[in-house]
Amino acid sequence: MKIIVTDEVAQEGLALLQQDPRVQLDVRLGLKKEELYSIIGDYDVIITRSGTTVDKPLLDAATKLKMVARAGVGVDNVDVDYASSKGVIVVNAPFGNTNSAAEHAMALLLSFCRNVTKANTSLKGGAWKRAPFTGYELKGRKAGVIGLGKVGGRVATRLKAFECDVIACDPYIAEKRAHDLGVRLVTLDEVVKTCDIITVHTPLTDETRDMIGKKELAAMKEGVIIINAARGGIINEEAMLEALDSGKVAGAAFDVWSQEPPDSETLKKLIGHEKMVVTPHLGANTFEAQVNVAVDVSREIIHYLNEQPVDNALNIPRFDASLMDQMRPYLTLMNVLADFAIQLVGSNLNKITFSYTGSLAQHDCTPITVSGLAALLNRRVEQEVNMVNAQLVADRMGIVVEEAKSSQSEAFSNMITLTIEGSGEKRLISGTLFEGVPRVVKLRDYQMDFRPEEHMLLLAYGDRPGMIGRIGTILGEHDINIGSMNLGRREKKGEAMVILSLDSQVSPEVVEKVKAATDATFIKPLYLVTAK
Template identity: 70%
Template sequence: MKIIVTDEVAAEGLELLRQDPRVKMDVRLGLKKEELLALIGEYDVIITRSGTTVDRDLLDAAKKLKMVARAGVGIDNVDVDYASSKGVIVVNAPFGNTNSAAEHTMALLMAACRNVTIANGSLKSGEWKRAPFTGVELKGKTAGVIGLGKVGGRVATRLKAFECEVLACDPYIAVKRAHDLGVKLVSHDEIYKNCDIITVHTPLTSETKGMIGPREFGMMKDGVIVLNVARGGIIDEQAMLDNLNNGKVSLAAFDVWSEEPPKTPVLKDLIAHPKLTVTPHLGANTVEAQINVAVDVSKEILNYLDEKPLENAVNIPRFDLALMDQMRPFLNLVNVMCDFGIQLLDSHPEKLIFSYAGAIAHYDCSPLTVCGLASLLGHVVDQDVNMVNASLIADQMGIVVEETKSTHADAFSNLITLTAEASGGKRRTIAGTLFEGVPRIVRLRDYAMDFTPEEHMLLLHYADRPGMIGKIGTIMGQHDINIAAMNLGRSEKRGEAMVILSLDSAAPAAVLEKIRGATEATFIKAIHMPSARR
């Protein structure tokens, strides 16, 4: 795997990649856009920070690119949708700088409240003034934290240590999480109306862009303190400037800007305001954070090489990290099932139904569905298909994908069923489960079966009558093909029979024709399952 590093990334973090013999890494800093476009076609992975724009031009030129690794939280500089359409995985490092961002929030808050930056400049200029720099204390203040994730949760904990009462707003956080942190969950409007200090810690999305504007400032207390150490643009910067000028906001602190570096008149006036304490996007700029994010993206690249689930891919459905270990065997099961099932179809499916029954139905199964879809489509289209672009390709092909769940699974604690519907009413069903972590197929069509998929298999249907198994075995023996295992299903005595043979080696087409003739098989198919080797 060839990797190019285009921005300054901590060498300690990249050392994991340097030690892997499968990796060839080039560090090329300061490349002009034209130079990068000329080079990128050679590489499988690009590691960036905020200095490289991964846009359509770059993604079109990157013919071999498998992954964009952003050594940091924000992905504003990556066209994620276009990367997804090309099957390029985008990973970031959302947790490596959480402590750094939380500490920087508190640093800015304390600097603003105690006039540190202005007093520092005054004293260094030779002045000795104290009265103009009288500050305010945090003790007894009501602080509002908008976004109670990794950073917001740490900020809330630190505010409580300063004896603040902390209110929080986050529609995606459970009440228990807030309770554990010792904070009270309230609505957005309650934050604006009741808090002396307001700090935001949400991602920048279409939902949060301009989230705090004239309406929200209008609800705030006079003399409120406002901080943004999350993403530029969450707080309307013109509204922020207006409310600093009219005195509604007594103090503020910003680390991030809607334009970086700031150039517009509004931003320049805002930065120059004496009541605003500012830093140039330093929330993640600690030695420890830079090492952490570099280590995190390096681990993700190695996970990709080792075919392990990715923990921080922003364009792949993924399990809760706490469930990863217990769900990983089901990813293997659905991959094996789909690898097997697609080989039984003689036309492209029009509809795919993924059904989950038993204990597994209590969890989010969308990563399993997308994994299975990628496995299926990989057999029927010419382009590379993975969990990034599988849903997009299915939609382009007009394939309807459905997911159903039931906590009842009859004889099995967990059961996954794939149903494929094709034109003309053709329908194929395959169901599987795990026995001691090993995938087993337990139903094909209407036949109850029980076998472990192997690399080489043979499936056939024929009229059930004496001597058929012997004929099959004889032909296989004549061609030195060993039968490792056999599983038989039938609808009724002397009705139609379905036989699955596990073979030590592949059965050539000529052998299949002999078996077809000897058994008068109505269906015969050699199945190759590379996924069963893993």
Template identity: 60%
Template structure:
């Protein structure tokens, strides 16, 4: 795998890749957009920070690209939708710099409240003044935190240590989570009305862009302090400047900007305002954070190489981290049955139904559905289908995908059933786990019981004496050893389904001999990926 690094990234993280003989790392900094487009076609992965724009023109030139690794939290500079359409995984490092961002939030808040920057400049100029730099204590003040995620939660805990009262607005958390941080969950209007200090910790997206604008400033206390260590553009910057000028906002401390580096006249006015404390996007700029995010994204690249689940892929459905280890075997199960049935059923089903039964149904199974869908479709398209683009490919193929969960169990504590509705009929396969390994327990309307192997034969025929022995003889004559066999039938002398696990693949001549001598109404050789 060839990896290009286009922004400054900690050498400690890159060492993980450089120590792996499968990986070749090229550090190529300060390339122009045109220069990067010229060379990106040589690489399988790109590691960036905020200085590289991964947009459609770059992706169109990136014929080999499999993974985009953003060494940081924000992915504003990556066109995730365009990457997903091409089956390219986008990973980030959402946890490596959370502590740094939280500490920087407190640092610029305290700097603003205690006039540190102004006092520093005054003393360095030879003056000795104290009265102009009288500040404010945090104790007893109300802090409003918008977004109680990883960074927002740490800021709330640190504010509590300063004896602040903390209120939180976050439409995606429960009251219990807010209480766990010693905070109160309130509506946004209430937070604006109650807070002496307001800090935002949200991503920048269509929902949050400009969310603090003129109407919100009008609802704030007179003399409020505002902080932004999240993303430029969450605060409407024109409205922020107006609020500073009017005195509604007594002071602001910003680390991030809608344009970086700032060039527009509005941002220049905002940055130079005497009531502003400003830093050039330093929230994650600590030695510890840079090392952590580099290690995190490099580990994700190695996980990709090793075929392991990616913990921080932003365009792949994933389980709660606490569930990941528990769910890994079920991912292997749905992948196996998806791959298995894709070689038995017609190529273009009208509808695919994933049914999760028993204890498994208590959890969000959407990552399992995508995993199974990718395995099912990958053999039947001219593009690679993976967890990133499986749902998009199914939609383009006109395949309806449904997921059903039921806690009612049949013979197994947890079971996955995959049903394909095709123009020629319905195909069903079901599986469970046996000692942590995938086991198939149903095919069509036959009960079966086998653990899938790399090479298998599936036959359906009219049951009559001697056929199993005849098949064994034909395989033996071809030097193909049978490792296991399972037989399913509904009645004596009726239709029978037999599945052989074989140690090596059977060639076309052997399969043709089975057809001639056994006359099955169905015969397929199955080769499962390892």
């Protein structure tokens, strides 16, 4: 795997990749757009920070690209939707700089409240003045945190430690999280109208852009203090400048800007305003955070190499982190079932149904479904299909994809059933886990019980004496050893379905001999990569 690093990334993180013999790592900093476009086609992964724009032209030039690894939280510089359409995974490091960002927000707030920057400049200039730098205490003030995620939650905890009365606005979190943090959840309107201090900690999206504008600023208390260490553009900067000039806002502290580096006249005036404390996007700039995010994205790349789930992919459905260990074996089971079933379908795919029964059905099974869909389609299309683009590829092919759930299971605590419908044919396979190992328990309407193996032979024929002996004799004559056998049938001397686990591959010639000897109505040799 060839990896290019285009922005400054901590060496401690890159060391994980350099130690892997499968990886060729090229650090190419300061490339111009044209230079990067000319070489990106040779690479499988690009590691960036905020200095490289991964847009449509770059993604079009990156013909081999499989992953964009953003060593940080924000992906404003990555066209995630277009990457998804091309099947490129986008990962970030959402936890590595969490503490750093939270501490910087507090540093900005305290610097403003205690006039640290002004007093520092004054004293270094040779003056000894104290009265002009009288500040504000945090104790007893009402603080509103907008966005109670990883960073916002830490800021709320720290504000409480300073004895602030903390409320929060976040429509996307559970009330339990707010309760655990000792914070009361309220509406954005209440935060705006009642708080002495307001700090924002949301991503920049269409929903949050200009979330704090003229209307919101006008509704705030006189003398409010505003902090933005999240993303530029969440607070309308022109409206912010007007509120500072009018005195409505006592002061503000910003680390982030709608344009970086700032170049507009509005931003220059805002940065130079006497009531502003400003820093050049330093929220993640601690030695610890830089190491953490570099290690995190490097681990994600290694997970991808090892065909393990990528936990921090932005465009792949994934389980709640607390469920990952519990659900990971079901991803394996689904991939085995898909690998098995798709080899039984000879026609075009029309409809695929993923069914979940038992306690498994109580959870969000979307990651399992998408994983199975990708495994199926990879056997049918030339382009690489993964969890990023599987649904898009299915839509383009006109395949109907459905998911069904039931808490009532036939005979197992959990079971996954995959049903594939094509032109005039239908294939069904059900599986479960025994001690964490995939087992197939149903084929079509036959009850079975076998462990999928790398080489298998499936056949159906009229059940009559001597058939198993004939099959064994033919395989033995060609030095093919049978590891195990499982037989399913509806009634005595009716149709029988047999699945054999073999130690080696069966040639087409041997398949024809077995078919002729048994008058098989269906016979199919299977090669299960997922069961190796």
